[in-house]
Amino acid sequence: MFTGLIQAQGIIQPLGRDRFQIRIPPAQGASLLAEMAMGDSVAVDGVCLTVESLLPDGFVATASPETLTRTTLGSRNEASTYVNIEPSLQVGSKLGGHFVTGHVDGVGRLIRSVATDRAWEMTFGSLSGLSEVWEQNIARYLIPKGSIAINGISLTIAECDASGSWFQCAVIPVTYHETNLSHLQEGNWVNLESDILGKYVNKLLHHPSHHTSEHDISLSFLAEHGYL
Known part of the structure; x- marks a missing residue:
């Protein structure tokens, strides 16, 4: 972890x-x-x-x-x-980013990187369109203010389109300069890992076990099992 x-x-x-x-x-x-x-x-x-x-x-x-x-x-x-x-994370260490497993879900490409006064606005996506791997493993977990790991870096999604074909992150200077994001050129490939918490919620909502029907999934159910 x-x-x-x-x-x-x-x-x-x-x-x-x-x-x-x-x-x-x-x-x-x-x-x-x-x-x-x-x-x-x-x-x-x-x-x-x-x-x-x-x-x-x-x-x-x-x-x-x-x-x-x-x-x-x-x-x-x-x-x-x-x-x-x-x-790897040691027991008792600070958790400053989000839970990252190191199990990459797929790759994407840097579409655009624009320097602003306070950050770099970096847009990533699948240049080959919404492939099955991208749609199943990346797109469905993209939400504004959600977490994603890009080349192992914990970043927050600033915005994304409705279909999940691209997303944008605002990268602060310290992160940009102390990681290999500063070496990326447009079109370069990156490793992407979706938020593991989103994967578990998706599993509960769309693949209920024999103990739980779709009608049993509610905010109280998610809270009881530690997802809210």
Whole structure:
């Protein structure tokens, strides 16, 4: 489990088709590296990976075929690129973002990035139209003021269209400069993870168990089970 608050930027480089080395500059991640151990879960651009070997300045991890298919890791070439790094949430740690699992739901593209006086207004969407994956895993969970993880970053949705084909986030300067959002160009792919709380509510409303009928779902039912 993660929070979507990035602690460092690393540099990822493929070691073949499914293995990657992630190096973290000591100036950014000295304390993070000092606490890292074999078997730890680390979010790399929002993808939960397991540390399988340690390097003096980073670690090596392997991605499963499903992960390569569903995330931007599958399109990495030989060039080194920046990725966002977050270690897993520890019991008792502050939860400053939102609950992020590290299980990416799909990818989207940066459509537009506009700098304003106080933020960067960044618009993301599926340039191939409302594909089944986008519609089922992303679009249905897009709501204004809702949460979404973009490359592992916890962000708030400022607005979106009715069909969910695009959404916009206002990114403050500290988030923009301390994550790889500042390296994105229009058309670049990003990893997206929808809000897990929205997924559970959707499950309750549309796929009731044999103990509950659709008519039993109410505000009091959701409150009783901790969703309100």
